[in-house]
Amino acid sequence: MTHRVREASPSSRRSSFCLVQRGNANGLHSVTSRGGGDGACERGGMRSRDVKAKVAFVSDNAGTSFSEVNAIVFVVVTFAFVSLTLQHARRGSKRHERMTEVFETITLAAASLASMFAPRLAFTASCVAAGSCALYWMAPKREDQARAAARTFSFEDGVAMYRFTLAMLTVIAILAVDFAPFPRRLGKTETYGVSLMDVGGGSYIFSSAIVSRAARGSARQSLSSNVRKVLPVIVLGIVRLVTTSAVGYHSIESEYGRHWNFFFTLAAVRMFPFVPERALVFGVTITLAYQYILTAYGLSEWVLQAPGERNHSHANWLVRVVSMNREGICSVSGYYAIHLIGVHLGKSMSKPTSSIAPWLRRTAIMVIVFWCVALVLHRGVENISRRAANSSYVFWVVAFNLQVVIAYVAMTHMLARRLPTLIVPRLAFAVSRNQLIVFLAGNILTGIVNLSMDTIGANDAEAWAVMTVYVCTICVVALKTPSGG
Known part of the structure; x- marks a missing residue:
C-alpha cells in the first residue's frame, strides 16, 4: 500500500523567523525568510510579498515522468558525442584546434541550458545530431594506425564526461x-514524484562517490581525520545559513x-x-x-508532514x-546508501582494462535490476520522495546515474579505438575536477541574481540573457580553478 501524507489547513505560529504560509487545495507550504523579525524581511534583501511570490512559484509541483528526465540528459549526452x-x-588539423x-565549450554549455528552457526543441535537435553522428x-573510413586490440582503456574520460553532465544540469537548474x-x-516535487531537480542532489552524492578515496582503494581513515576533511563543507553550510538569515533570503x-x-547533508555522508x-x-541493506522504518513505524508521515502542522517540543x-530539520537529518x-553504491561502482572503474565488455555487461544488468526494483518500490511500497530519500528514490537515482555512466564509457571507448589520443573537452574535465567549487559558485550567483x-x-x-551570462560565468570559474579545487 502506498503511503500518502495527510495535509490539513494551515495553523498559525510565531517564531523568531519570518514565516510565510500559503494554503490551498493541495496542502500547505512554508517558506522561512530568516531574519530578526517581520521588519527584517522588509528591511533586508527580500520583502515579504517577494518571498510569498517566490514560494508560490516553486510550490505544488507533482513532478514529471521518468522518460522526460531521461530525455533531458539524453540531449547533453548527444551533444557531447557531437x-x-x-x-x-578534424584530427590532424592544428589550425582548427583552438x-x-x-x-x-559553447555546444556543451548551450545544450545543458536548452535542455531545460526549450526541452522539446533541444530533444528534436539532439535526435537530428545523433542521426548525423551515426551516419x-x-x-567507410581509412582505419587509424593507432587502433589496436591490445590497447588498454581507462575509465577516466567517460567518468569526467558523466560528472560534467550531472554537475552542469544541477547547477543550471538551481x-x-x-x-x-x-x-x-522539472522543479523539486512537493512530497512525492520525480523531476530533474529531484535527481540532482542524489546524483551529486553518487558522482562524488565513484571518484572518492574509498572507491580508489585508499586506506581507511579515522573519524577525526574525516571530520577535518569535511570541516570546510560544514563551514560552507553554516555560512549559507547565516548569509540567508542576514539578507532575509527565502x-x-x-x-x-x-x-x-x-x-550539511554532504558533510554528514562524507563523515x-x-x-x-x-x-x-x-x-542496499541500509x-x-x-x-522498513519509514513504512512500518510511520517515520515517512512524520518526515513529510506539512511544516505548518508540525509541533516542535520545547x-x-x-x-x-531534529524536529525542525527532519527532512535533512532523516534523508x-x-x-549514504547512494554513496556506498557509488563507491562500489567506482572500485570497478579504478583501474585500466584491456576489455570493457565484461564490465559493460555487468553494469547493464545492474541498470536493469535497479530500474526494475525502483519501479516496484515506487508503485508498490512508497512513491519516490526526494525529501525522505526513501528506497525508491535511492534505486531510481542509482539506475539513472548508472545508465549515463554506461553511455559515456561506451562512447569514449569507441572513440578511443579510433583516435590516436582522445581529448575530452577542457570544460568537461574542469567541471568534473572542481564540482564543489562549481556548485558553490552556482549557489552564490543564484542568490545574487534573486x-x-x-x-x-x-x-x-x-x-535567456541572464542564464547565458550565468552559465558562461560558471564555465569560466571551472576553467580558471586549479584542478582538484
Missing part, C-alpha cells in the same frame, strides 16, 4: 527554476528543514569513516532497512532542532 565526433573529423575547443561513423521559461514540472522549509541545507568491502550489499532543544540514510532582480517577472528574452 563534440567528440568533431575531434575525429576553434574546435571553443565550439565544444558519419557508418561511412537558478533556471526561478524563471518562467523553466517548466514547473528558504523553503520542506526541502531540507528549517536550518539544514545540502552542504562516515567506515566504508565496508561489500559496499553494494551494505548500501536503504531497505530505512524504508522540552529538549536537541529534539526541537542522510538514503544519501536579490538583484525579479526573476518571476522577467520575460523570456531576459531569462
Whole structure:
C-alpha cells in the first residue's frame, strides 16, 4: 500500500523567523525568510510579498515522468558525442584546434541550458545530431594506425564526461527554476514524484562517490581525520545559513528543514569513516532497512508532514532542532546508501582494462535490476520522495546515474579505438575536477541574481540573457580553478 501524507489547513505560529504560509487545495507550504523579525524581511534583501511570490512559484509541483528526465540528459549526452565526433573529423588539423575547443565549450554549455528552457526543441535537435553522428561513423573510413586490440582503456574520460553532465544540469537548474521559461514540472516535487531537480542532489552524492578515496582503494581513515576533511563543507553550510538569515533570503522549509541545507547533508555522508568491502550489499541493506522504518513505524508521515502542522517540543532543544530539520537529518540514510553504491561502482572503474565488455555487461544488468526494483518500490511500497530519500528514490537515482555512466564509457571507448589520443573537452574535465567549487559558485550567483532582480517577472528574452551570462560565468570559474579545487 502506498503511503500518502495527510495535509490539513494551515495553523498559525510565531517564531523568531519570518514565516510565510500559503494554503490551498493541495496542502500547505512554508517558506522561512530568516531574519530578526517581520521588519527584517522588509528591511533586508527580500520583502515579504517577494518571498510569498517566490514560494508560490516553486510550490505544488507533482513532478514529471521518468522518460522526460531521461530525455533531458539524453540531449547533453548527444551533444557531447557531437563534440567528440568533431575531434575525429578534424584530427590532424592544428589550425582548427583552438576553434574546435571553443565550439565544444559553447555546444556543451548551450545544450545543458536548452535542455531545460526549450526541452522539446533541444530533444528534436539532439535526435537530428545523433542521426548525423551515426551516419558519419557508418561511412567507410581509412582505419587509424593507432587502433589496436591490445590497447588498454581507462575509465577516466567517460567518468569526467558523466560528472560534467550531472554537475552542469544541477547547477543550471538551481537558478533556471526561478524563471518562467523553466517548466514547473522539472522543479523539486512537493512530497512525492520525480523531476530533474529531484535527481540532482542524489546524483551529486553518487558522482562524488565513484571518484572518492574509498572507491580508489585508499586506506581507511579515522573519524577525526574525516571530520577535518569535511570541516570546510560544514563551514560552507553554516555560512549559507547565516548569509540567508542576514539578507532575509527565502528558504523553503520542506526541502531540507528549517536550518539544514545540502552542504550539511554532504558533510554528514562524507563523515562516515567506515566504508565496508561489500559496499553494494551494505548500501542496499541500509536503504531497505530505512524504508522498513519509514513504512512500518510511520517515520515517512512524520518526515513529510506539512511544516505548518508540525509541533516542535520545547522540552529538549536537541529534539526541537531534529524536529525542525527532519527532512535533512532523516534523508542522510538514503544519501549514504547512494554513496556506498557509488563507491562500489567506482572500485570497478579504478583501474585500466584491456576489455570493457565484461564490465559493460555487468553494469547493464545492474541498470536493469535497479530500474526494475525502483519501479516496484515506487508503485508498490512508497512513491519516490526526494525529501525522505526513501528506497525508491535511492534505486531510481542509482539506475539513472548508472545508465549515463554506461553511455559515456561506451562512447569514449569507441572513440578511443579510433583516435590516436582522445581529448575530452577542457570544460568537461574542469567541471568534473572542481564540482564543489562549481556548485558553490552556482549557489552564490543564484542568490545574487534573486536579490538583484525579479526573476518571476522577467520575460523570456531576459531569462535567456541572464542564464547565458550565468552559465558562461560558471564555465569560466571551472576553467580558471586549479584542478582538484
